[in-house]
Amino acid sequence: MSLRLLRLPLAIGAPAPRLQLAAPRLAWAGRVMQATWTPRFEAVRAALLAVELEQLAQGAISASAVDCLAGDVSALTALLRPRELAAIPLGAYAAAPPDSADPAAVVLNYRFALVRRERLPLLVEALAADDLERLLQLAAFPACCRAALVRALAAGEDLPLAIHAHGAASAAGPASWDSPAFSAAGAASGSGPASAASSALAAGPAAAVNAAASPIEANALLQPLGIAAVAHVPCSAACTASQALGCERLERGSAAGHAQAMAHLRAALAWPASYSQRNGIAEVQTAALRLVQESARREPQLTYRWHPAAAASIAAGGGADAAVADRTADTGSASPIAAGHSAGVAAIAADTDLDNPAAADYGFASLHAWRMRQAAVVWEQSRRLRGGGSFIDLACGDGYLLQLVEAETRRLSVFGLDRSEAQIARAQRRLPHRSLCLRHGDIAGLAAQAPAGGYDFALLRPEDLLPLPEPERRHSLRTVFGAARQVLAYASDQALRRHGSLGGLLTAAGLAATRTPAAADISAEVQPLP
Amino acid sequence: MSVELRPLGDRCNIQCRYCYQEGTRHAAAAAPRYSLPGMLAALEELGEPFVLFGGEALLVRDEDLETLFAYGLEQHGINAIQTNGALIEAHHIDLFRRYRVRVGISLDGPGELNLARWAGSAGRTRRATARAEAALDRLCREGLAPSVIVTLHRGNAAGERLALLAGWIRHLHAIGVQRVRLHLLEVDTHNDSQGLRLNDAENLHALRSLRQLESELPGLRFDLFREMRDMLLARDAVSSCVWQACDSYATRGVRGVEGGGERSNCGRTHKGGVAYLAAPRRGYERQLALYATPQERGGCAGCRFFLMCKGNCPGTALEGDWRLRSEHCATWYGLFEDLETELAAAGEQPLSQSPRRAACEAELTALWQAGLDESLQSLTRRLGVAAA
Numbered sequence: 001m002s003l004r005l006l007r008l009p010l011a012i013g014a015p016a017p018r019l020q021l022a023a024p025r026l027a028w029a030g031r032v033m034q035a036t037w038t039p040r041f042e043a044v045r046a047a048l049l050a051v052e053l054e055q056l057a058q059g060a061i062s063a064s065a066v067d068c069l070a071g072d073v074s075a076l077t078a079l080l081r082p083r084e085l086a087a088i089p090l091g092a093y094a095a096a097p098p099d100s101a102d103p104a105a106v107v108l109n110y111r112f113a114l115v116r117r118e119r120l121p122l123l124v125e126a127l128a129a130d131d132l133e134r135l136l137q138l139a140a141f142p143a144c145c146r147a148a149l150v151r152a153l154a155a156g157e158d159l160p161l162a163i164h165a166h167g168a169a170s171a172a173g174p175a176s177w178d179s180p181a182f183s184a185a186g187a188a189s190g191s192g193p194a195s196a197a198s199s200a201l202a203a204g205p206a207a208a209v210n211a212a213a214s215p216i217e218a219n220a221l222l223q224p225l226g227i228a229a230v231a232h233v234p235c236s237a238a239c240t241a242s243q244a245l246g247c248e249r250l251e252r253g254s255a256a257g258h259a260q261a262m263a264h265l266r267a268a269l270a271w272p273a274s275y276s277q278r279n280g281i282a283e284v285q286t287a288a289l290r291l292v293q294e295s296a297r298r299e300p301q302l303t304y305r306w307h308p309a310a311a312a313s314i315a316a317g318g319g320a321d322a323a324v325a326d327r328t329a330d331t332g333s334a335s336p337i338a339a340g341h342s343a344g345v346a347a348i349a350a351d352t353d354l355d356n357p358a359a360a361d362y363g364f365a366s367l368h369a370w371r372m373r374q375a376a377v378v379w380e381q382s383r384r385l386r387g388g389g390s391f392i393d394l395a396c397g398d399g400y401l402l403q404l405v406e407a408e409t410r411r412l413s414v415f416g417l418d419r420s421e422a423q424i425a426r427a428q429r430r431l432p433h434r435s436l437c438l439r440h441g442d443i444a445g446l447a448a449q450a451p452a453g454g455y456d457f458a459l460l461r462p463e464d465l466l467p468l469p470e471p472e473r474r475h476s477l478r479t480v481f482g483a484a485r486q487v488l489a490y491a492s493d494q495a496l497r498r499h500g501s502l503g504g505l506l507t508a509a510g511l512a513a514t515r516t517p518a519a520a521d522i523s524a525e526v527q528p529l530p
Numbered sequence: 531m532s533v534e535l536r537p538l539g540d541r542c543n544i545q546c547r548y549c550y551q552e553g554t555r556h557a558a559a560a561a562p563r564y565s566l567p568g569m570l571a572a573l574e575e576l577g578e579p580f581v582l583f584g585g586e587a588l589l590v591r592d593e594d595l596e597t598l599f600a601y602g603l604e605q606h607g608i609n610a611i612q613t614n615g616a617l618i619e620a621h622h623i624d625l626f627r628r629y630r631v632r633v634g635i636s637l638d639g640p641g642e643l644n645l646a647r648w649a650g651s652a653g654r655t656r657r658a659t660a661r662a663e664a665a666l667d668r669l670c671r672e673g674l675a676p677s678v679i680v681t682l683h684r685g686n687a688a689g690e691r692l693a694l695l696a697g698w699i700r701h702l703h704a705i706g707v708q709r710v711r712l713h714l715l716e717v718d719t720h721n722d723s724q725g726l727r728l729n730d731a732e733n734l735h736a737l738r739s740l741r742q743l744e745s746e747l748p749g750l751r752f753d754l755f756r757e758m759r760d761m762l763l764a765r766d767a768v769s770s771c772v773w774q775a776c777d778s779y780a781t782r783g784v785r786g787v788e789g790g791g792e793r794s795n796c797g798r799t800h801k802g803g804v805a806y807l808a809a810p811r812r813g814y815e816r817q818l819a820l821y822a823t824p825q826e827r828g829g830c831a832g833c834r835f836f837l838m839c840k841g842n843c844p845g846t847a848l849e850g851d852w853r854l855r856s857e858h859c860a861t862w863y864g865l866f867e868d869l870e871t872e873l874a875a876a877g878e879q880p881l882s883q884s885p886r887r888a889a890c891e892a893e894l895t896a897l898w899q900a901g902l903d904e905s906l907q908s909l910t911r912r913l914g915v916a917a918a
Contacts, residue, residue, distance in 0.1 A: 025813055027779050027806040031563075031792040034807060096901065101810045104902075279823040281815045281853045290806055292779055294815050298823065353641055354694050368640055368701035371660075372667045379664030407657035520671040 003076060004067040005049050006223075007139050007231040009113035011127060012091030024224050024284075024291040033288045040264040045226045047258035048265075049079075051249060052231060054256065056114055057083035061140040063123050064114045064231070065090065069107060076112070086120050087112040088127070141232045142241035149233050221273045221284045224291060229265060274305040353430070356398050358423060363463065363492025370492075374401035377459070377490045377523045382408050384486075384525075389456030392417060392484065394443055395464055399427030402434070415455070417441055443476045450483045458484035460526070462509035463495035477510060477528050490523035532771075533576050534583040535598070537569060537789045538562065539805075540797070542585040544614055544649040544658055548683065550798050550845060551585065553720030557803030566594050568791025570601055580787070581610035581634075588617040592625075599629035612636065612679070614647065615662030623665075626674055633669060633676035634711075637662050639695045643686035646726055670706040677709035678702060683726040687736040696743050703750040712740065712754045714858045716846045720803055730860035737865055758862075759869050761838035762880035764906035764915070771796070772843040775817045775903055778852040779809040781844075782903075798845025799852060814898035816844055820855055821895055828854030834882040835866045837890055837906060879916055881906065886915045 028034035055061045068076050080087055090111040097107055115123045119138070126134040132153065136146040222228055229246035236242075253262040273286040282295040356367055364370035378385070378401060385391065388411025393402050396416030406414050414431070416438040418424050428435040439449055446458075458480050465473045480487055491505050499505040502517055506526060513524040539562035540551040549555075573580055580602060588595070588611075602609035608630050615635040626633055638644045640663060641656070649658040669676050680686070686695050699710060714733050717723045728736065737754070744752050757769050766773060776782050778799035785808065786794035795808045820841040823829020828848050830836045841847070842856030856862065866882065873880045881887060890909060897904055904912075 025779055025809045025811060027795070027809040029804045029806050031788075031790065031807065096811055101812075276851075278851060278853045279819040279827060279829060281819050283853075285804075287804065290779075290804075292813065292815060294818070298819075354643070365704070366697060366701055368698045369704070371640055372663050372701070372705075375660035375664040376667045379661055379668065404657065404660050407653050407660075520668060522671070 002069050002072055003045075003049055005045065005052055005064070005226050005231070006067065007052070007061075007064045008233070009063045009065040009115075009123065009127075009135055009139055010090065010132070012093060012111055024293040026225070026289055026291050028289050029287060037264075037268070037288055040261075040268075041225065041227055043258075043261040044265045044268070047253050047256075047261035048226065048228075048231070048249075050258065051253045051256060053079060053083055053085065053114070055252070056085055056116060059116060061138075062115060062119045063135070063138040065139075066112055066114060068110050068112060070110060073110065080114065084117055086115050086117050088115065088120075088123065090127075136232075139232060140245075142235075142239070142245070144239060145232055145235040145242060148235035221275055221286070222268060224284075224293070227265065227268055229269060272305070274303065276304070277302040353400075356423075356426065358397065358420065361420070362395065362397055363461075363494035365493060370397075371400060373490070373492065373522065375404060377401065377488075378404040378408065380521060380523045381488055384488075385409065385412060385457070388412050390415065390451060391457040391459070392446075392455045393459045394446070394480070395419075395459075395461045396427055396438065397423045399430040399434075399438060401459070402427070402438075403430055406431070406434075413437070415439075415449075415451075417443070417446065417449070443479055446479050446483050454482075455484040456486065458487050460487055460489045461492065461495075462489050462505050462511055462526075463492060463498075465509045473510065481528060487526050488523055489526045496522070532784060533573070533578050533580040534784055534786045534796075535569060535573065535580045535587075536583050536585065536786055536794070537564065537587065537590045537594070537598070538585050539789055540585045541589055542614070543589060543617060544586070544647055544655075546647045548646060548681065548715050548718075548721055548723035548726055550716055550718055550721070550800070553718065553803035554797065554800050554805045556720070562788060563790025563792070565790050566597060569598070569787060569789065570791075572787040572791040572793065573601065573605075576785070576787070577605075579606040579608060579610070581612055583612050583786075586614055586617065587611050588613050588622060592621065595622075596625060596629075599625055599631060603629045608632065610634065614658070615665045615676075616649070616658035618661070618665035618669075620668075623668060623672055623674065626669070627672065633674065634679060635662060635666055635676045636679040636681075637666065638681055638683070639686040639691075640698050643691060643695060643698070646681075646683060646685045666702070666707070667705060675706040675708060677711060678707055679711040679713060681713040681715050682728060682733065682736050683715040683723075684728055684732075685726060688728060688732060692736055692739055696739065699740070699743060699750070700747065703747045708749055708751060710750065710752050712737065712752055714846070714861060716798070716843075717850075717857060718801065719850055720801070730858070730864075733858065733861040734864040737861065738868070741865075741868075755865075755869070758838070758865055759873070761906070762866065762869055762873060762882060763878065764837075764881050764910040766838075766906045772846075773838065773840065775814055775840050775898065776844055777809075777812045777814065777816065778844040779806070780812045781808065782812065796845065798843060801845075801850040801852070811901070812903075813901070814903070816841060816853055818895060818898050819853055821891070825855075830855050830859075833863075834887065835863060837881055837887065837894065838866065881910065881915070884915055886913065889913060890915060 028037075049066070052064050056064055066076065076087065090113050092108055092110050094106045094108055096102070096105055113123060113127070123135075123138055126138060132150050133146060136149060141149065223230070223233070229250050230242050231249065232242070232245070234242035250262050250266065253265075268288070271286040271288060273284060275282070275284050277295055278301045280295050280298045282293050284291045354367060359365070359367045359370040362370055364373065385405060386409050388409055390413045391402075391405050392415040394417050396402055396418045397420075399416055402414040402416050405412055414434060414437065416424070416427050416434075418427070418440065419442050421440045424438055424440045427438045431438065439445075441449075460480055465476055468476060489506060489511060491499075491502050495505050496502070499508055502522055502524060503513065506512055506524070507529070510529050511526040512529050514527055515525070517524045540555040540558070541562070542549075542551075582590075582598065590598075599609050610632040611626075612634040613636070615637060625631065637659070638647060641659060644659040645655060647655070647659070649655040666676060666678070680695070685691070702710070715723060715727050717727050740752060741755050744750060744755060753770065757773060760766065761769060761773050771782065771784055774782050778795070781796035781799060784796035786796065788794050793808050795806060797805065800806065817840050820830040821836060822831060824831050825833065828851075830839070830841055833839070839862055842858065842862060844852035846856045846858055848854040848857045870880045870882055874883065881890065884890070890906075890913060893909060893913060894904065
């Protein structure tokens with residue numbers, strides 16, 4: 001059975017200029033929240049309906065109202081009959097079921113006023129006279145809430161989402177929005193803690209943070225879902241009459257055997273929540289769910305936050321930001337380009353390392369091509385390199401590849417050799433902690449520079465050997481293989497174009513791969529051809 | 531529409547300073563659920579091709595990755611993955627080939643240009659960037675050229691860096707990359723993106739420069755420009771989500787499946803650090819509000835490009851409030867103007883200049899009021915508007 005309790009026994013379409021009755025769209029904050037709270041909400045709604053019907057039956061209130069699907073009318077009748085309650089149809093409206101994804105799946109909803117039979121004439125008379133004040137009185141609205149709602153509806157407020165939030169928000173002070181109705185309501189209730197509100201409002205003209213240490217029962221932001229201790233529309237979160245009625249209702253519920261449901265209700269009402277209205281859209285957000293509904297009002301922009309835990313901080317001058325500090329926690333990063341910091345911006349503006357003009361000297365059409373090839377070599381050989389040891393790049397250029405090798409593992413000591421003095425200078429700037437291991441020279445001088453025991457890895461560009469006369473090339477290879485336990489080789493774009501493949505290049509240089517490389521490989525461990 | 535499968539939720543191996551998932555990542559109170567059967571059941575229910583997404587999708591263990599790819603190949607004949615590329619290894623590339631996986635790599639440029647995609651230290655960031663570049667290069671050499679997503683920001687597209695970025699894209703083109711997706715950096719309160727954002731003039735300059743570059747590189751396509759041009763011609767059948775009437779409560783362009791099989795929304799709309807589930811029913815409150823709200827109050831009233839743009843992505847909305855139009859409005863407007871002028875010069879009538887534009891707007895907003903939507907292509911054809 002789907003019954004939505006909303007204690008507003010008003011005919012659809014009147015007297016409010018726009019009576020928004022469709023249930024708001026809802027989104028849960030995660031599957032766990034949904035799985036946990038959906039059945040709890042159902043239990044709470046059932047308990048609150050039972051309490052409402054008992055209050056009607058006992059005469060504590062004279063009238064209430066429910067929205068009911070066409071298929072549930074007989075079930076509603078079954079609930080009313082034993083309590084001697086009557087239902088008066090107030091109208092019908094079509095709306096998509098809240099849990100339906102199909103926009104065409106519209107169902108008919110009826111709205112009924114509920115009333116004790118002997119008070120039926122009073123309700124009929126008030127409805128016929130379109131006497132809103134009287135209707136709200138029959139629905140047991142406290143005087144302050146009655147007056148506030150009458151003024152709000154006259155001012156064109158929507159129901160139910162916006163009106164509830166406005167009612168709740170009025171505790172933050174009359175200056176938080178420009179609705180004459182609710183400005184007056186807040187003042188009339190006399191319950192808004194002005195000093196706390198003024199510090200909350202320092203956040204800005206359109207923001208208000210509830211600074212009142214009100215009991216949880218007054219949080220009306222979830223009332224559109226039928227989840228509220230207060231059945232009527234409270235004029236403010238700090239309305240003492242509403243709080244008393246809310247507490248009384250919770251106690252009634254517990255006494256009537258719904259203690260568990262009332263405990264769930266208390267927990268939900270204690271959730272931090274925010275209401276905002278902007279450009280004709282009203283939204284309530286909590287940590288468990290959010291609701292959205294169109295609103296006829298486009299002005300003013302209004303933000304209201306309910307955050308019981310922060311109330312004390314705000315009252316002590318903490319300001320509105322304190323109320324939401326938990327939602328904007330500092331991520332505590334150490335990125336050099338962290339936004340908003342002048343040092344970070346300066347770091348961004350500094351020269352990049354992408355200014356080396358020597359790519360063509362190393363067989364590449366651009367620096368990007370050179371860099372990407374060096375990265376690809378390290379990527380292909382990384383598993384081998386992660387074992388650690390010593391590594392020398394025999395044509396190290398500006399040291400970029402060595403920097404990447406060093407980043408693979410701290411267990412690697414890197415060395416560099418290059419025939420270009422300018423590139424070695426660049427490499428020393430890149431790797432200042434390795435400046436003594438970066439030498440200007442060629443392979444002929446390798447043996448003299450090798451550490452005791454030699455290198456674990458040497459990285460060779462076979463194309464650098466091709467211009468050498470045969471005896472010198474053989475000598476160079478002997479030097480390299482004599483100085484390193486494993487020799488790795490890779491090719492530039494220019495060499496690959498010239499020799500067709502890495503294998504072709506290796507053969508031309510008097511080398512062979514120790515294992516047949518994959519077609520896409522651009523590096524391999526090599527050995528000299530016999 | 532696309533289905534994003536997020537096996538490990540927001541979990542990632544790097545921490546991009548502008549990542550829109552930072553809020554939910556930090557707010558997470560518990561590890562996300564992980565259930566391979568749950569994911570497969572959700573995918574079966576949706577019955578559409580999916581893209582493995584994150585966080586970082588390659589943090590998923592290899593056996594499960596293969597199971598998911600095998601399912602995707604069997605059901606849809608194709609797979610897709612979006613990754614930062616830093617974790618791609620040789621065996622992944624083998625999986626990509628065997629299971630027909632289209633790979634998208636998010637990379638903002640070479641070396642320092644990618645520094646905003648922070649990996650915890652300068653060294654680790656450099657390594658992650660280099661590994662991503664290496665993987666990209668390898669994929670191209672294997673004949674599996676990936677698409678690349680580049681987010682434009684102060685670190686890669688301001689001043690002289692724009693020329694470096696353009697040079698890098700030229701190189702990507704040279705090695706076989708054919709598609710580059712450009713994103714404008716989205717400023718969020720829950721991350722460190724503020725100082726990274728290019729201003730509107732810089733964004734527009736960068737996009738115009740890259741559009742010029744596109745014309746010089748045959749075969750390379752920036753999706754953005756083609757899509758905007760198509761939107762002006764009411765050809766929106768395959769446009770990306772940002773041009774559709776996205777509802778932050780039930781994001782249309784992106785539907786997510788989390789690691790436990792639960793459905794989720796596009797993470798770009800999670801501004802408060804809460805990953806709300808998708809609402810069962812789509813709504814058009816945002817588009818209706820934008821259409822009626824003056825531009826000085828964050829709306830789109832009177833904009834001749836509204837039908838094409840619709841306020842753009844709610845995840846990039848001004849002040850992080852999905853009810854407002856995109857913070858990149860001025861940039862999109864400038865680009866739409868460029869394209870509009872060029873179309874007119876070529877003798878085509880963009881929808882923005884159609885005398886029936888108002889009728890199209892009235893029809894579409896009426897549909898939205900009724901909870902319905904229609905593509906521009908269908909709408910203009912139905913109304914007999916010439917732009918289509």
